[in-house]
Amino acid sequence: MSVTILKGSILIHRVFDVGGEILLARAEELLSEDSKRLKLTTDTRKAIIIQDAPLKVELGEGVMEINAAQLPVKTFARVWGYGVISITLELTIPSGTSWAGLVNLASGIETSEDVHKAAVSAKDTLKKRILAAIRKPTEWAAYEDYITYFLEKLEGVGNPRELLEKADVPALILAEGREPLSEMSRDLITENVLQYADNDLAVIDWNSALLVEPDGQRDVADVIEFSLTHLLEFRYYDDLLNLKLDELYNTIEEKKEGIINIFRNFYADIAEESSTRYIEFSEFLGRVENSLKTVGDPYLATVFRSSAEQFRFYDWRKSISRKMKTLADITQILQGEVNSKRSHWLEIIVILLIALEMVPMFMAFRQYMNLEFLFKIFGK
Numbered sequence: 109m110s111v112t113i114l115k116g117s118i119l120i121h122r123v124f125d126v127g128g129e130i131l132l133a134r135a136e137e138l139l140s141e142d143s144k145r146l147k148l149t150t151d152t153r154k155a156i157i158i159q160d161a162p163l164k165v166e167l168g169e170g171v172m173e174i175n176a177a178q179l180p181v182k183t184f185a186r187v188w189g190y191g192v193i194s195i196t197l198e199l200t201i202p203s204g205t206s207w208a209g210l211v212n213l214a215s216g217i218e219t220s221e222d223v224h225k226a227a228v229s230a231k232d233t234l235k236k237r238i239l240a241a242i243r244k245p246t247e248w249a250a251y252e253d254y255i256t257y258f259l260e261k262l263e264g265v266g267n268p269r270e271l272l273e274k275a276d277v278p279a280l281i282l283a284e285g286r287e288p289l290s291e292m293s294r295d296l297i298t299e300n301v302l303q304y305a306d307n308d309l310a311v312i313d314w315n316s317a318l319l320v321e322p323d324g325q326r327d328v329a330d331v332i333e334f335s336l337t338h339l340l341e342f343r344y345y346d347d348l349l350n351l352k353l354d355e356l357y358n359t360i361e362e363k364k365e366g367i368i369n370i371f372r373n374f375y376a377d378i379a380e381e382s383s384t385r386y387i388e389f390s391e392f393l394g395r396v397e398n399s400l401k402t403v404g405d406p407y408l409a410t411v412f413r414s415s416a417e418q419f420r421f422y423d424w425r426k427s428i429s430r431k432m433k434t435l436a437d438i439t440q441i442l443q444g445e446v447n448s449k450r451s452h453w454l455e456i457i458v459i460l461l462i463a464l465e466m467v468p469m470f471m472a473f474r475q476y477m478n479l480e481f482l483f484k485i486f487g488k
Contacts, residue, residue: 111207111275115261120197120217121333122227123252123340126235127191128244135187135241136163162194163187167230172199172223175216183226185234191242192337193234195227201259207275210257214283214316217255224253250347252340255283255316256329268309268320272298281313302414304407312411314418331408335415342424345389349431352385356438386432 167183182198199217201210217223239245257280265271278284278297302310309320310328319328416422 111262111264111271113201113205113207113210113259113261114203114263116201116257116259118199118201118213118217119256119258119329120199120223120227121194121252121254121256121336122197122224122231123192123194123254123333123336124231125191125246125248125250125340125344126193126231127242127246129191129242130187130189130193130238131241131243132160132163132187132189135238138238138241139163139165160189162189165234167195167234172197172226174199174213174220177202177213179213181226183230185230186333187234187238188337190337190341191244191246192340193231194333194337195230195234196333197223197226207280211276211279211283214255214257214280218283248344248347250340250343252336252343254332254336256332257316257318258326258329259318259320260322260324262320267306269301269303271309271318271320272301277311277318281311281316281318283316300414300418302407302411310411310414312414312418314420327408328411331411332415335412335419335421338416338421339419339424342421342428345385346424346428346431348385349428349435353431353435353438356435386436389428389432 163186165185165187167185169180169182171178172181173179179202180200184196184198186194186196188194199213201213205213235242235245262268262271265274271277278294281297282293297311297313300312302312307320307322309318311318312332317329317332321328
């Protein structure tokens with residue numbers, strides 16, 4: 109018997125960095141009744157706390173065409189305190205859709221330009237509304253995209269784990285409906301499976317996730333979105349460090365020789381800014397490590413760790429730490445070079461000052477010698 113989706117939705121995420129920080133209390137005032145704070149349901153499996161809970165904002169409903177099918181869509185956003193806005197387009201899966209039909213929808217979403225345009229438009233509109241609450245607004249071109257297939261009712265399987273045998277889950281996760289995947293590709297996806305109860309399932313990959321939740325609870329989906337915002341911040345700091353290192357290298361190549369450059373220390377400015385960024389990143393790492401705190405069963409914390417592994421948090425953190433150390437080492441060396449040149453020029457200045465002090469003495473001595481000579485001549 110083939111697998112059929114009787115009830116479900118597709119959550120299409122786009123995550124954008126819009127500034128250094130968003131004052132959530134102020135944003136809540138600006139959005140008034142349109143927003144509410146995210147709260148995870150508390151039960152024996154979901155007893156968990158998210159610090160600085162984001163604002164959730166409903167942005168309206170409509171229809172979106174995917175592969176010639178008109179699908180109902182709801183748009184909502186979450187505003188995060190660390191300068192991030194995540195936009196979610198929720199497409200309703202038509203009841204009775206086959207698994208092959210779902211894979212076909214997934215392929216259509218991956219290639220659709222309308223999806224991204226709708227997300228960007230929603231982000232821009234929301235950003236304008238809360239601009240007064242954003243500190244250091246930015247327009248960073250990069251963004252994160254992700255898809256979560258959220259299935260609530262299925263036909264053709266008894267236990268959701270049977271999906272791994274009866275349905276082509278890897279093809280859905282990778283939105284690959286044109287050619288069969290290799291066994292190696294399939295194994296990489298199906299090895300990352302989580303299950304709390306017999307009637308639920310979570311398959312989390314770097315590109316998308318499949319969630320089977322008969323009770324409709326979206327806590328797992330929320331945690332995946334939460335970790336996605338952290339991935340964007342890792343990418344932001346990594347990109348920022350690349351820019352600072354390039355700027356430093358360019359400054360080295362274009363540096364000017366002379367006394368004017370001695371008193372205007374470009375390297376000291378870069379060193380000071382790199383120290384500021386280091387503090388910011390250290391705070392961000394602390395926020396990542398302390399953002400999820402479990403009170404009861406740590407199932408959602410396990411979901412977060414699994415997402416962190418798929419999104420390569422460790423590799424991003426290692427890359428950023430290495431670049432921070434490189435930036436600090438270079439600026440320290442250059443600062444020492446500038447200080448050495450300053451000391452050299454100060455020594456020259458001291459010698460010149462001493463010489464200038466000697467000129468009046470020399471002139472007085474010369475005048476004295478001239479007077480003494482004249483006195484000897486006329487005295488005779």
